Amino acid sequence: MDNKKSIKxxxxxxxxxxxxxxxxxxxxxxxxxxxxxxxINYYRLxxxxxxxxxxxxxxxxxxxxxxxxxxxxxxxxxxxKLRLLILDAIETIEVSLKANIAYVIGQTNSKVPFDTSVxxxxxxxxxxxxxxxxxxxxxxxxxxxxxxxxxxxxxNYKDIPVWALLEIFTMGNISNLYTILKPEYAKQISxxxxxxxxxxxxxxxxxxxxxxxxxxxxxxxxxxxxxxTIEKSDIxxxxxxxxxxxxxxxxALTIDFVLKKILPNSNWLEKLDDLIYKCLDETKxxxxxxxxxxxxxxxxxxxxx
Numbered sequence: 186m187d188n189k190k191s192i193k194x195x196x197x198x199x200x201x202x203x204x205x206x207x208x209x210x211x212x213x214x215x216x217x218x219x220x221x222x223x224x225i226n227y228y229r230l231x232x233x234x235x236x237x238x239x240x241x242x243x244x245x246x247x248x249x250x251x252x253x254x255x256x257x258x259x260x261x262x263x264x265x266k267l268r269l270l271i272l273d274a275i276e277t278i279e280v281s282l283k284a285n286i287a288y289v290i291g292q293t294n295s296k297v298p299f300d301t302s303v304x305x306x307x308x309x310x311x312x313x314x315x316x317x318x319x320x321x322x323x324x325x326x327x328x329x330x331x332x333x334x335x336x337x338x339x340x341n342y343k344d345i346p347v348w349a350l351l352e353i354f355t356m357g358n359i360s361n362l363y364t365i366l367k368p369e370y371a372k373q374i375s376x377x378x379x380x381x382x383x384x385x386x387x388x389x390x391x392x393x394x395x396x397x398x399x400x401x402x403x404x405x406x407x408x409x410x411x412x413x414t415i416e417k418s419d420i421x422x423x424x425x426x427x428x429x430x431x432x433x434x435x436x437a438l439t440i441d442f443v444l445k446k447i448l449p450n451s452n453w454l455e456k457l458d459d460l461i462y463k464c465l466d467e468t469k470x471x472x473x474x475x476x477x478x479x480x481x482x483x484x485x486x487x488x489x490x
Contacts, residue, residue: 201227209248210234210257218254225261232405233260236479256468263464264407268400270460271437274444274453275397279356281447282374282390286359287348289373290366295346298322304365311365318361325353356397360390378446380420388415389443392436407433408479415439425483432481 196204198219202212212218221230237252294300298318306312326345329335334352338345354362363371364387375386392415399406411431418430421442427435441454461480465473477484 196227198222205248205254208238208246209250210252210254212254214255218258221258230257230261233257233264236408251470253470256470259464259467260407263460263467264405265403266460267407267457268403270453270457271396271400271406271440274440275356275393275400277447278393278440278443279359279397282356282359282363283351283354284348285374285377286363287351290370291347293370295348296344297347298350298362299344303367303370305367306365314361314365318358318365321355321358322350322353325358329353356394360387360394363387363390378443382417385415385417385420388413389421389439392439393443396436396440409433411436428478428481428483434481 201222202215202218206212234248234252234257237249237257238246239249241247290297290303294302297303298315301315304311304315306315326335330339332353334349335345338349351359363374363383366374366383368383371383371386372381375381375383378386380386380389392411392413395411395413396406398404399409409432411433414430418424418435418439422430422435422438427438429435437454437457441451441457444451444453461476461482465476468476474484
């Protein structure tokens with residue numbers, strides 16, 4: 186028996202405002218709120234209101250007392266700025282990874298990844314992953330055929346060297362390639378970033394890739410609960426600064442650790458904390474404790490001091 190409801194009906198902007206008000210949300214300026222709904226979308230914005238909801242005795246969604254539309258909007262704006270800051274850090278990390286991976290494995294064979302000498306292809310999982318990498322590279326080569334450095338090598342050389350080829354790799358490609366490198370190469374690369382255990386570094390790269398994808402596709406990031414962990418995190422994340430290792434701030438500390446191995450004088454984490462405190466100022470009806478709990482930062486922790 187199919188118990189699914191029929192698809193929801195279209196609602197006007199004014200109807201959307203009325204729905205929010207009927208559930209207990211305070212909207213101080215309706216015309217301003219409608220403008221935001223026009224340009225953000227009710228369901229994208231409502232994703233930032235879930236944490237303020239509860240179900241009443243009739244199993245109906247209600248908003249907690251003192252929930253303001255303006256605060257929901259400010260959390261959305263905060264998350265947008267957060268994603269941009271994250272992408273700025275990850276760009277630096279991604280470029281550095283490409284350079285160092287190319288340098289390390291290029292010494293052995295410049296035909297990587299098409300030459301398999303640096304990969305551990307001793308199990309089906311790795312063989313499948315390698316095949317996926319090659320398929321992706323071939324697709325990327327077709328898409329990038331008009332890039333000057335690709336066309337130059339294609340016209341003048343039999344092969345494209347790894348230090349040029351990695352430039353068309355995505356962060357996901359880089360992460361996958363790293364996981365199937367032979368231990369001696371993986372260890373050389375991880376130690377550049379202050380991590381002796383290649384497996385832990387592979388988990389860090391996976392985490393960075395995941396966060397990069399969320400950020401690039403405008404997904405909610407600030408209070409997301411992640412479904413994976415990184416073992417032995419005391420190496421790179423001070424447990425006095427974050428609440429739980431499945432929350433955003435833990436992974437922000439992870440990103441900052443890697444970033445500081447590239448740029449030792451980076452003030453990226455300070456910028457992040459400034460952004461968080463600005464959010465506290467803008468969400469006037471929401472407690473600091475609540476925001477810190479959601480983002481996973483220890484209240485009043487100051488990694489910069």
